[in-house]
Amino acid sequence: MSRDVVILGAGMHPWGKWGKNFVEYGVHAARAALKDAGVSWQDIEFVAGGATMRNGYPGYVAGATFSQALGWQGNEIMTCYAACATGSQALAAARAKIQAGQCEVALVVGADTTPKGFLAPQKGERPDDPDWVRFRLGITNPTYFSLYAQRRKDLYGATDEDFATIKVKNAEHGFSNEFARYRKKFTVEEVLASPMVASPLRLFEICATSDGGAAVVVASKEYADRLGSQRQVKIGGISTVSPKFASADVEMPDIATDSAAASNAYSFRASIAQKAYEEAGVGPEEVSLAEVYDLSSAMELDWYEYIGLCPQGDAEKLLRDGDTRIGGRVPVNASGGLACFGEAVPAQALAQVCELTMQLRGEAGDRQVSDAKVGVTGNQGLFGHGSSVVLLR
Amino acid sequence: MDEADTHLIGSRCKRCGTYFFPGNVTFCRNPSCDSDEFDAVPLSREGTIWSYTDAQYKPPEPYVAADPFEPYAIAAVELAKERMIILGQLAKGVTVDDVTTGMQVELQLQTLFTKDGQDYVSWVWQPKR
Ligand SMILES: [Zn+2]
Numbered sequence: 190m191s192r193d194v195v196i197l198g199a200g201m202h203p204w205g206k207w208g209k210n211f212v213e214y215g216v217h218a219a220r221a222a223l224k225d226a227g228v229s230w231q232d233i234e235f236v237a238g239g240a241t242m243r244n245g246y247p248g249y250v251a252g253a254t255f256s257q258a259l260g261w262q263g264n265e266i267m268t269c270y271a272a273c274a275t276g277s278q279a280l281a282a283a284r285a286k287i288q289a290g291q292c293e294v295a296l297v298v299g300a301d302t303t304p305k306g307f308l309a310p311q312k313g314e315r316p317d318d319p320d321w322v323r324f325r326l327g328i329t330n331p332t333y334f335s336l337y338a339q340r341r342k343d344l345y346g347a348t349d350e351d352f353a354t355i356k357v358k359n360a361e362h363g364f365s366n367e368f369a370r371y372r373k374k375f376t377v378e379e380v381l382a383s384p385m386v387a388s389p390l391r392l393f394e395i396c397a398t399s400d401g402g403a404a405v406v407v408a409s410k411e412y413a414d415r416l417g418s419q420r421q422v423k424i425g426g427i428s429t430v431s432p433k434f435a436s437a438d439v440e441m442p443d444i445a446t447d448s449a450a451a452s453n454a455y456s457f458r459a460s461i462a463q464k465a466y467e468e469a470g471v472g473p474e475e476v477s478l479a480e481v482y483d484l485s486s487a488m489e490l491d492w493y494e495y496i497g498l499c500p501q502g503d504a505e506k507l508l509r510d511g512d513t514r515i516g517g518r519v520p521v522n523a524s525g526g527l528a529c530f531g532e533a534v535p536a537q538a539l540a541q542v543c544e545l546t547m548q549l550r551g552e553a554g555d556r557q558v559s560d561a562k563v564g565v566t567g568n569q570g571l572f573g574h575g576s577s578v579v580l581l582r
Numbered sequence: 583m584d585e586a587d588t589h590l591i592g593s594r595c596k597r598c599g600t601y602f603f604p605g606n607v608t609f610c611r612n613p614s615c616d617s618d619e620f621d622a623v624p625l626s627r628e629g630t631i632w633s634y635t636d637a638q639y640k641p642p643e644p645y646v647a648a649d650p651f652e653p654y655a656i657a658a659v660e661l662a663k664e665r666m667i668i669l670g671q672l673a674k675g676v677t678v679d680d681v682t683t684g685m686q687v688e689l690q691l692q693t694l695f696t697k698d699g700q701d702y703v704s705w706v707w708q709p710k711r
Binding site: 310312314317319322323326327328331332335337338339340344384385433435437439444445446447448449451454 | 599601603611612613614636638639656663664667668670682683704
């Protein structure tokens with residue numbers, strides 16, 4: 190048995206379009222997490238930084254950038270990039286280091302500053318780059334979100350009202366969240382009146398990009414106990430698995446799926462949480478709440494199924510029964526989700542972990558999920574990256 | 583060009599038979615196959631709509647949009663023999679109201695845009711009559 194690793198502290202910089210350097214968000218979040226943990230910066234032995242691709246060299250070496258900004262003090266450093274799963278991968282590295290007995294306490298930080306407007310591919314003619322090819326063909330990010338949304342309508346009877354209801358629910362959840370960027374309530378009618386972007390999804394149903402920063406302090410259980418911490422949250426499991434060939438998911442940025450002519454077809458997204466559950470020794474039926482990647486309102490429904498909250502095709506029922514709102518059986522995106530945050534890629538998976546940490550400690554204020562014991566995150570992004578973290582009280 | 587004979591060209595692994603599209607592969611990606619030899623093969627020119635959507639806003643470059651921008655529809659189409667899904671625009675004039683999941687479509691060529699006097703042609707999906 191490897192030793193238990195716990196979250197001692199969590200901290201965030203509010204999401205927004207602040208236009209500041211990403212380092213500022215990261216350091217703000219890190220200091221908040223250290224304070225929350227009751228650990229001094231100089232006690233941190235290892236820093237795992239989530240890289241940002243949009244902020245030059247300091248972003249590629251984020252672990253060092255944050256360490257220097259907090260004050261060089263001889264700690265070990267690593268930086269990783271794994272698209273949407275970046276934060277989980279950095280967390281997994283810190284956990285492994287602690288499990289291996291190479292350190293007792295570590296800091297994990299992710300932060301991003303996003304450019305204005307749409308995310309566009311790099312300039313130049315690059316017909317070998319799938320990301321270039323798909324934009325050339327007119328296939329954008331909302332295309333992928335909407336293909337899944339439309340399929341839910343045709344296969345499972347999802348309605349435009351269901352999709353709008355997700356947005357309304359998450360907007361209500363995030364309304365009181367001091368870290369959320371959008372804190373405005375919506376009605377179903379308002380969402381349905383927003384302009385159609387890619388049928389059947391509308392402007393208010395597709396997530397924006399944001400600036401933001403999130404951090405956690407993780408430690409061995411022994412270290413946390415020695416510190417006398419009464420607010421530990423145990424890391425039950427972390428999954429950062431790759432897809433399996435043949436991946437049957439229609440996936441950004443590809444214009445075709447794998448061919449399953451000579452292999453079995455697998456759903457990558459449905460496989461991600463499985464390993465985290467197995468490590469944690471819990472099943473989806475024990476989950477108290479979940480934070481999942483609602484890049485679009487409709488995608489949240491897919492996630493109910495990917496993380497096992499219901500069988501495939503039953504997500505609409507879960508939503509309509511009110512099971513996934515705060516007060517329901519298994520609230521999803523109590524933080525407000527991406528609908529209220531917008532995506533800050535290298536910070537987002539950590540933000541999900543921060544929310545679960547607050548919830549499992551019973552410190553989530555107006556959006557507290559009652560008797561939260563088991564939390565799960567789910568996210569997935571470009572180039573075969575995805576992750577899931579199970580936290581236990 | 584003979585419309586009825588229009589095919590997408592993919593690659594097929596000589597050892598395991600897995601198809602690839604786009605066909606610019608160097609190594610077989612089937613984990614139980616270490617082949618690096620492929621045949622260029624025509625892919626099925628008919629398939630079944632897996633799902634569909636449209637674009638109501640002009641995409642960023644490198645998309646070359648007509649001025650004014652004309653919305654267009656997109657389909658993800660499942661090819662039975664290859665057991666894969668390929669994305670593409672639906673033929674000009676076809677909207678999301680004209681198609682359903684499960685509908686049969688076939689491949690056509692269409693000029694996506696003209697730049698410096700040169701036509702840029704791509705595949706599009708046309709519902710079968
Ligand atoms: Zn092969």
